[in-house]
Amino acid sequence: CRQQIGQSNNMVNVTVRNSEVMGVKVALWVLLLLFLLSLIIIAAGDSSGEYGLTAIDRLVGRRLPNAAVGSQVPMLVQEQVRAWTQSDPFWRPEARKVLYLDLNRRVYCNDFVLAVPRCGLFNGSSLVWSLRTSMEAIDEDLYASQHRIQDLALIRVPELSDLDLSLQEFERRTRAVAVLNV
Incomplete structure (x- = not known):
């Protein structure tokens, strides 16, 4: 019974899963922005x-x-x-x-x-x-x-x-x- 309750879609489990997904998305966006920033800084030199x-x-x-x-x-x-x-x-x-x-x-x-x-x-x-x-x-x-x-x-x-x-x-x-x- 406890196992079924732990696997069910109650509010705590949904919140935990959503926060994990959001954390991964934020981390990926930060990595993407750092990559783009490195490209912009290189191209910004006065040639x-x-x-x-x-x-x-x-x-x-x-x-x-x-x-x-x-x-x-x-x-x-x-x-x-x-x-x-x-x-x-x-x-x-x-x-x-x-x-x-x-x-x-x-x-x-x-x-x-x-x-x-x-x-x-x-x-x-x-x-x-x-x-x-x-x-x-x-x-x-x-x-x-x-x-x-x-x-x-x-x-x-x-x-x-x-x-x-x-x-x-x-x-x-x-x-x-x-x-x-x-």
């Missing part, structure tokens, strides 16, 4: 710097594949660089401060060396292409500058830091470099 530099480098590669050292940088490229560095009230409240920029293996501007165009110069007819000597020269100029290394961000197109390449292969594959003061 506009990399995308913008890649787009400008492709533009220069397609429109000016053989631009000579000393030739004037076209206004189209200057406008693209200016748009890339400007702030945006919705996405990036502060403008990018470019200290070094080369596109399609030609130096657009370099604030580390006085002999080449300065990065603050936009819409100028005096902005001319110069030759990128080597990635090591960029590093040497960077370390010799008055800027703290931890305040600088380096963007390369394509990003090759995960690959084990020789210095010559790394030099050959890197198309564009930007050093930003963050």
